Amino acid sequence: SAQEGVEVRSVAIVTPASRTNQGWDQQGVDNLIRVGEELDVDVEVAENLGYDDITPVLLDLASDDVDLIVCHASGYQTVCPEFAAAEGVPVVVIENPEAIQPGLVADIETQAQEAAYLAGVMAGNETTSGTVGIVVTGQPPTWNFMTVGFAEGLKAARPDARLVYTSVGEGTYDDAAAARQVTDTVLAAGADIVFGMGDGAAFGMIQAIREHNQQSPGQPPVRFIDVIGDKSGNEEAADLLLTSVLFDYTAAYTQMIADLEAGTFGQVYTMDLSNGGVNLLETKLAIRSETTEAVAAARSGIESGAIQVSSVGDAKGVDQRLRELFPT
Amino acid sequence: MALIGGMPQHAGDAERQERRDGELSPDLIRISGVTKIYSGVVANDNIRLGVAPGEVVGLLGENGAGKSTLIAILSGLTAPSRGLIEVGGRSFSPNSPADALREGIATAYQHGALVPTLSVDEQLHLANVEDDDTIRTLLREMDRSRTVRELSVGERQLLEIARAVGRTPRVLLLDEPTSTLEASQVEMLFDVIRQRRSAGRATVFVTHKLGEALAICDRIVVMRRGAVVDELRPTAGNWPAGTEDRLLGAMFGADPGAMTGNAAVTKRRPGAPAGNGSVVLSVGRVVDTGPAARHRPVGVSLTVRAGEIVAIAGIQGQGQRELGKVLAGYRPCRGAVSVNGTALSGKGAREFAGAGVGYLTGDRRGEGIVARMSITANLLLKRQREEGAQRFGILRARAIREAARREIAAWGIRPPDPGRPAGTLSGGNMQKVLLARELVREPVLLVADNPTHGLDVRSQVRVAEALRSVANRGGAVILLTADLDEALRLSDRVAVMNAGRLSPLGPTAAADRAELSRWMAVGW
Amino acid sequence: MVAASVESIRETSPAAMRSRPVLETLVAVVLSIVAGSVVLLITGHDPVEVYRALIERAVLRPAGLEETVVRATPLMITGVAVLIAVRAGIWNIGIDGQVLVAALAAAVAAALVTDAGRPVVWLTATVAGLVAGAAWALPAALLRARFGVNEIVTTIMFNYVALFLTAWLVKGPLRDRSVVSPQTELIPRELRLVSLGDTRTHAGIIVALVLVVLVGWALRRTVAGLELRVVGENPRAAAVALIPVRAYLFGALVVSGAVGGLAGANDILSTKGTFQAEWDPGYGFTAFALVFLARRSAWALVPGALLLGMLAYGADVMPRAAGIDPAFFGVIEGTLLASLAAPVLIRGLLARRTRKEVR
Amino acid sequence: MDLSAIAATVLASAVLASIPLMLAATGEAIGERAGVLNLGIEGTMLLAGLVAFRVALDTDSIVIGLLAGPLVGLVVGTLFGLLVTLARADQVLVGIGLTLAGTGLSGFLFREWYGDQQPLLDTGSGRPLASLADHVPVVGPALFDQHWVVYAAMIGVLLLGPVLTRTRAGLLVRATGEAPFAVDAAGISVWRVRLGATAMAGVLGGLAGAVLVVVELGFFRPGVTAGAGFIAIAVAMLGQHTPLRVAVASLVFGVLQGLGPGLQVAGAPVGSDFPRLLPYLGVVVALLLARHRVALPAALGRPYDRATARQDD
Numbered sequence A: 001s002a003q004e005g006v007e008v009r010s011v012a013i014v015t016p017a018s019r020t021n022q023g024w025d026q027q028g029v030d031n032l033i034r035v036g037e038e039l040d041v042d043v044e045v046a047e048n049l050g051y052d053d054i055t056p057v058l059l060d061l062a063s064d065d066v067d068l069i070v071c072h073a074s075g076y077q078t079v080c081p082e083f084a085a086a087e088g089v090p091v092v093v094i095e096n097p098e099a100i101q102p103g104l105v106a107d108i109e110t111q112a113q114e115a116a117y118l119a120g121v122m123a124g125n126e127t128t129s130g131t132v133g134i135v136v137t138g139q140p141p142t143w144n145f146m147t148v149g150f151a152e153g154l155k156a157a158r159p160d161a162r163l164v165y166t167s168v169g170e171g172t173y174d175d176a177a178a179a180r181q182v183t184d185t186v187l188a189a190g191a192d193i194v195f196g197m198g199d200g201a202a203f204g205m206i207q208a209i210r211e212h213n214q215q216s217p218g219q220p221p222v223r224f225i226d227v228i229g230d231k232s233g234n235e236e237a238a239d240l241l242l243t244s245v246l247f248d249y250t251a252a253y254t255q256m257i258a259d260l261e262a263g264t265f266g267q268v269y270t271m272d273l274s275n276g277g278v279n280l281l282e283t284k285l286a287i288r289s290e291t292t293e294a295v296a297a298a299r300s301g302i303e304s305g306a307i308q309v310s311s312v313g314d315a316k317g318v319d320q321r322l323r324e325l326f327p328t
Numbered sequence B: 001m002a003l004i005g006g007m008p009q010h011a012g013d014a015e016r017q018e019r020r021d022g023e024l025s026p027d028l029i030r031i032s033g034v035t036k037i038y039s040g041v042v043a044n045d046n047i048r049l050g051v052a053p054g055e056v057v058g059l060l061g062e063n064g065a066g067k068s069t070l071i072a073i074l075s076g077l078t079a080p081s082r083g084l085i086e087v088g089g090r091s092f093s094p095n096s097p098a099d100a101l102r103e104g105i106a107t108a109y110q111h112g113a114l115v116p117t118l119s120v121d122e123q124l125h126l127a128n129v130e131d132d133d134t135i136r137t138l139l140r141e142m143d144r145s146r147t148v149r150e151l152s153v154g155e156r157q158l159l160e161i162a163r164a165v166g167r168t169p170r171v172l173l174l175d176e177p178t179s180t181l182e183a184s185q186v187e188m189l190f191d192v193i194r195q196r197r198s199a200g201r202a203t204v205f206v207t208h209k210l211g212e213a214l215a216i217c218d219r220i221v222v223m224r225r226g227a228v229v230d231e232l233r234p235t236a237g238n239w240p241a242g243t244e245d246r247l248l249g250a251m252f253g254a255d256p257g258a259m260t261g262n263a264a265v266t267k268r269r270p271g272a273p274a275g276n277g278s279v280v281l282s283v284g285r286v287v288d289t290g291p292a293a294r295h296r297p298v299g300v301s302l303t304v305r306a307g308e309i310v311a312i313a314g315i316q317g318q319g320q321r322e323l324g325k326v327l328a329g330y331r332p333c334r335g336a337v338s339v340n341g342t343a344l345s346g347k348g349a350r351e352f353a354g355a356g357v358g359y360l361t362g363d364r365r366g367e368g369i370v371a372r373m374s375i376t377a378n379l380l381l382k383r384q385r386e387e388g389a390q391r392f393g394i395l396r397a398r399a400i401r402e403a404a405r406r407e408i409a410a411w412g413i414r415p416p417d418p419g420r421p422a423g424t425l426s427g428g429n430m431q432k433v434l435l436a437r438e439l440v441r442e443p444v445l446l447v448a449d450n451p452t453h454g455l456d457v458r459s460q461v462r463v464a465e466a467l468r469s470v471a472n473r474g475g476a477v478i479l480l481t482a483d484l485d486e487a488l489r490l491s492d493r494v495a496v497m498n499a500g501r502l503s504p505l506g507p508t509a510a511a512d513r514a515e516l517s518r519w520m521a522v523g524w
Numbered sequence C: 001m002v003a004a005s006v007e008s009i010r011e012t013s014p015a016a017m018r019s020r021p022v023l024e025t026l027v028a029v030v031l032s033i034v035a036g037s038v039v040l041l042i043t044g045h046d047p048v049e050v051y052r053a054l055i056e057r058a059v060l061r062p063a064g065l066e067e068t069v070v071r072a073t074p075l076m077i078t079g080v081a082v083l084i085a086v087r088a089g090i091w092n093i094g095i096d097g098q099v100l101v102a103a104l105a106a107a108v109a110a111a112l113v114t115d116a117g118r119p120v121v122w123l124t125a126t127v128a129g130l131v132a133g134a135a136w137a138l139p140a141a142l143l144r145a146r147f148g149v150n151e152i153v154t155t156i157m158f159n160y161v162a163l164f165l166t167a168w169l170v171k172g173p174l175r176d177r178s179v180v181s182p183q184t185e186l187i188p189r190e191l192r193l194v195s196l197g198d199t200r201t202h203a204g205i206i207v208a209l210v211l212v213v214l215v216g217w218a219l220r221r222t223v224a225g226l227e228l229r230v231v232g233e234n235p236r237a238a239a240v241a242l243i244p245v246r247a248y249l250f251g252a253l254v255v256s257g258a259v260g261g262l263a264g265a266n267d268i269l270s271t272k273g274t275f276q277a278e279w280d281p282g283y284g285f286t287a288f289a290l291v292f293l294a295r296r297s298a299w300a301l302v303p304g305a306l307l308l309g310m311l312a313y314g315a316d317v318m319p320r321a322a323g324i325d326p327a328f329f330g331v332i333e334g335t336l337l338a339s340l341a342a343p344v345l346i347r348g349l350l351a352r353r354t355r356k357e358v359r
Numbered sequence D: 001m002d003l004s005a006i007a008a009t010v011l012a013s014a015v016l017a018s019i020p021l022m023l024a025a026t027g028e029a030i031g032e033r034a035g036v037l038n039l040g041i042e043g044t045m046l047l048a049g050l051v052a053f054r055v056a057l058d059t060d061s062i063v064i065g066l067l068a069g070p071l072v073g074l075v076v077g078t079l080f081g082l083l084v085t086l087a088r089a090d091q092v093l094v095g096i097g098l099t100l101a102g103t104g105l106s107g108f109l110f111r112e113w114y115g116d117q118q119p120l121l122d123t124g125s126g127r128p129l130a131s132l133a134d135h136v137p138v139v140g141p142a143l144f145d146q147h148w149v150v151y152a153a154m155i156g157v158l159l160l161g162p163v164l165t166r167t168r169a170g171l172l173v174r175a176t177g178e179a180p181f182a183v184d185a186a187g188i189s190v191w192r193v194r195l196g197a198t199a200m201a202g203v204l205g206g207l208a209g210a211v212l213v214v215v216e217l218g219f220f221r222p223g224v225t226a227g228a229g230f231i232a233i234a235v236a237m238l239g240q241h242t243p244l245r246v247a248v249a250s251l252v253f254g255v256l257q258g259l260g261p262g263l264q265v266a267g268a269p270v271g272s273d274f275p276r277l278l279p280y281l282g283v284v285v286a287l288l289l290a291r292h293r294v295a296l297p298a299a300l301g302r303p304y305d306r307a308t309a310r311q312d313d
């Protein structure tokens, strides 16, 4: 279709879970609202939509004349392009580069494996027990990318490390109780750093670690690596937050709106280390200077292309890659 | 004098009441103008009745006459549509059985009000019954740690009576309390009632057994179609001659002769092939292998020929019910069973039915009637797959409706409303529904389990006629009954069941009642 | 056995009964609105403003009605599924699992035949859904009919099993490798169910309506329907009436599962087009509410489903319009259901009053 | 790798996780014993959990928080009870309504109160017997390294066993679920017994939510119960409506649930989806084995109506 610039007055975001879920959904919504404020663009939020057919909500948004809809879940990557094609409203999907169409469909690649790699390097340098845990709530592409990135970083930093990978189960992003039980077990296996990927469920992991640390005074405390957001505002969490793989959509969103106005909408926006789309959070916890150096070295290695981090999005691939890296 | 018609009866009633008020202490309960209407059915019609302290009032009437409805109203189960009740001179309108109990009115219900899973002791405790001499006498043969479910039907009935008696109520309402009791137990109950009489406590005794009513009651009230139609009392301690006829007349309407004249119908038709007809049922060394039972039939052998009624008498729970189910294919067994020469060993109820076996269950409400379905549907059941009822699996609604209307008329089912839920029928009418649906199938062998239980005299006769008609048509009947007299009255040959074993089978004409009743109690 | 006893023998005249459902539903709606207003006021929102926005969005925009019908379609189908079981005295709480497994089967099967054209795709997905739904109900049915194991618990358990099993399958063996997120191969729009005119409603609603009519008729007018109801009302009497009770218990649960499966296939063939790992529409409970709302009548499933469908749509679009948390609509929905159950309260109160007055 | 350490943790964590389930299932069992099927425990747990959380935070006291939960449960359970007895509302419909409303209201209020904040409570202290844990291998932590609430809850639930079998209140409850007409005929108000039982079920459901939030997790999240209220219904039946057996069933369920992560961590090549099936399949197998003993109260789910009671007996 012929591309023409439009003035963007309002944008919308649709999310599967609650906008206050302390994770994926919240980060997208918060970032879009920030961009909206900066650019003086209205932001409509439709949250908690699950994975049912969201077309009526998209239609409802379209009837409110939004100029762009951010479909903030990889689970929406088929319904949104279909909708865009039918209604002519531009949409942004996640993790589906195949779907892009000039003027209609753009794609965000939240391939956080590079930042996760750095987190892995950090964990490898900081672990004293040599055992590091990963706890995931389900196995969506975003988590999978990070799992493999983290594992590769860990392996590079500490080849003899042991990695304990556990999944709480399908769709348990907010099942804090189950996450807590799983994390307890990971801690029992001797992990002293836990890389946890979950939304609300992350608090179950944090509680498990807090309690574990309280129960074992005198031992080096277990620390937590978070994803997506910054929980250091929470005092209790801050005490054990080693770092977080931060997602920052603001640049991508700003760029998209600009592209829409310029008539160049419809590309793949990749969030990576170099453009600041993903990053590591600096927290108040003291880390060794060697660790800081190793992470910096890894970062330049990635930026120079000397280090290639695998990009693995599917669950099977994750299992395979982990077995290669950490054979038992 | 049978009182028929509306007005005079009430006038006479009122007169009698006034007269009595003068000579006796004032009534404990006084019912005036009580009417109860159930969606169009007048179950109680302008009832006026008093019960004095120490009095034993018998309440008689055919099935559906409204006896239980009156009991329900007095018990606080249901409110009358119109009318006034006074207890001890004060107006009484109970909201619940609790209210009635507070006023000293306790009831033993026709179908019981026991919790199957509780032990006897727990059941008594639940009902706030003090364990006094009366209770200990009534329940002396009962293992009180057993659950109600494990009791025999008779024991359950005793417990139901004890539950009500144990509250030492001012007024005791007994709704058909003796339907499954043995003679000795009935006598025990009568002792209790006599004690109550001397203590000035009143008893209302609902029954279909005229003899019992005459034996214990100070006054007998007859209900018919919801109304009180007659009231009798003994003169100088004795019931006048012809009382029975008068009672029957009042209960069933103008023609009491219909009740006695039927004797001919229930006896074998002269020239019918009884005794030497072809073998309809042959049973060899049958052992029941069904689910656990108190007594399961073992080693039963039996031959039944066309044209005869074979009665198997036994105290409830001795294995007759199980035997009936075995013979109709509802319980599995070892041994040989054949009907009209077709071997049916190892087959199920459908094959038995296919071979012409009919079955009239002894648990009318539990496994006979589907309470929330219409009379029409209940009449159809068991035949629903037959030619006339369906085509290509689709019910033939009109044919079914017509058949139902026919059978309702033929059997005099009341109320004659095909669409009414069968659960609202009185016991006698339920039994008519079940009988009707067995008999249209023209069974070669009909197994009837306690078919007259709870039925009024006329319905009992109707059932007896139905059984005999099966035999007279060339079929055979197995009559399982707890009532030895009934067994002797209706059968051609009779045997007794005790602890799962069947006694030798002999001609009824030559049977020794005393011996059989001993067999029933202790075996042979 | 838990037997539903919503239908009891009523002492009211039929005429009085007929006029009430509308009144009762209105009262229920008012009650739930009041309950919602209380919550809103306590938390400092303006109820008038919220409800104004709500009506504007749901009633005054034409898309609302279309969407209500779309949402009602699977509810009607699952409602029929629950009804079949309930009428046989069985509690199939496993609709969710049956829907999931059937949807996965339908999606996979349909994707295999996309070259064969529309009718083949429809037929394949439908058959796959029916079979998979039935198969998923099979263990519970066998356990119930053969061993008397309570189906309430087994069907709930099999829901969880279905959730994890389908997730595993769609992340692994059945995944469409051309996309990153775990889902099956997409069935193109052109191959899915046709839309009715220029609307979002699709042929599924016709299937659902036909199903309602068919099942309603079969329950009333066929031998099998009659026998099934007898089994549900009084299994012991059914056995005495020569009805193969176990076969009916088994059959009812399996057929219920198959119909539940149809709802899964319907979703794949209409709105979804693909099975996704995290999709779990959770129709089961709503379907149960629906059946009891409809007082176990087949016909009444239709208005009931439309009402619940409207609420489902409302919960999706209204929060934004009213500026409040979507969770709020749970409050409205919940109180609506509870108060829809309360016509009996009204009736009970009325009955009590008449009783008192007479005396 | 230290398998015994993993096993010890799996067990300890299973014991803790089974407590809310046990409480809720016991409540459900009592309600069902009286003939009331309550599909609304999930909603009750969530509401009570939220309130308990807020109260515990505001008063800085776990105990007061724990008391608030049952109080909410009492209110909700009584409301439910009134609807299904006096109002004769359908139990299934009201139960589903309660779950929907409770889930919605708790989520709504949580956001109203805390926005995008997530306060955390301290769950690490209050373990009187922790020092004994090291003396016993494998099961030590499960037995001794537990919060005092765990012991209190277990004792409380086990005491309910004799209450059901030995006291008049228990007798009334049991009788009402089996034969409400018999209870009515005995002069006891059926609806009062049922109301009492549903109120008690509410109290236990509320306590379950409070324990989950305040003791086990230390925080509330919308939907934090994740279906525990429904599992409780299954466990109540599996436990044959007897507190002791319900407790055992909850414990077994907890252990099976912990087994999944245990296997994963121990390196068994099972993935995450299959072990998660274990507790659910376990329940089915257990039901199959116990089938001869699992009987539902005869009047379960039926509103008591005196007018039709005589036909149903």
Ligand SMILES: Nc1ncnc2c1ncn2[C@@H]1O[C@H](COP(=O)(O)OP(=O)(O)OP(=O)(O)O)[C@@H](O)[C@H]1O
Residues within 6 Å of the ligand: B038, B039, B041, B042, B043, B061, B062, B063, B064, B065, B066, B067, B068, B069, B070, B110, B414, B415, B424, B425, B426, B427, B428, B429, B454, B456, D307, D308
């Ligand atoms: N709950 C009810 N709803 C509708 N009709 C009823 C109800 N209870 C009783 N009836 C009807 O009222 C009439 C009187 O019944 P009732 O049970 O009082 O008779 P009964 O004299 O006790 O008979 P039986 O000797 O068989 O016990 C019958 O026609 C019966 O069908």
Ligand SMILES: Nc1ncnc2c1ncn2[C@@H]1O[C@H](COP(=O)(O)OP(=O)(O)OP(=O)(O)O)[C@@H](O)[C@H]1O
Residues within 6 Å of the ligand: B095, B096, B098, B099, C352, D084, D085, D086, D087, D088, D188, D189, D190, D191, D194, D303, D304, D305
């Ligand atoms: N289990 C029940 N389910 C539904 N409604 C019931 C139940 N039991 C009683 N009711 C109704 O509740 C109301 C009050 O019940 P009931 O008359 O038994 O109270 P009560 O125990 O007699 O109390 P009180 O003596 O204080 O009036 C009546 O309308 C009755 O029909």
Ligand SMILES: [Mg+2]
Residues within 6 Å of the ligand: B067, B068, B069, B110, B175
């Ligand atoms: Mg009677």
Ligand SMILES: [Mg+2]
Residues within 6 Å of the ligand: B064, B068, B110, B425, B426, B427
């Ligand atoms: Mg009767």
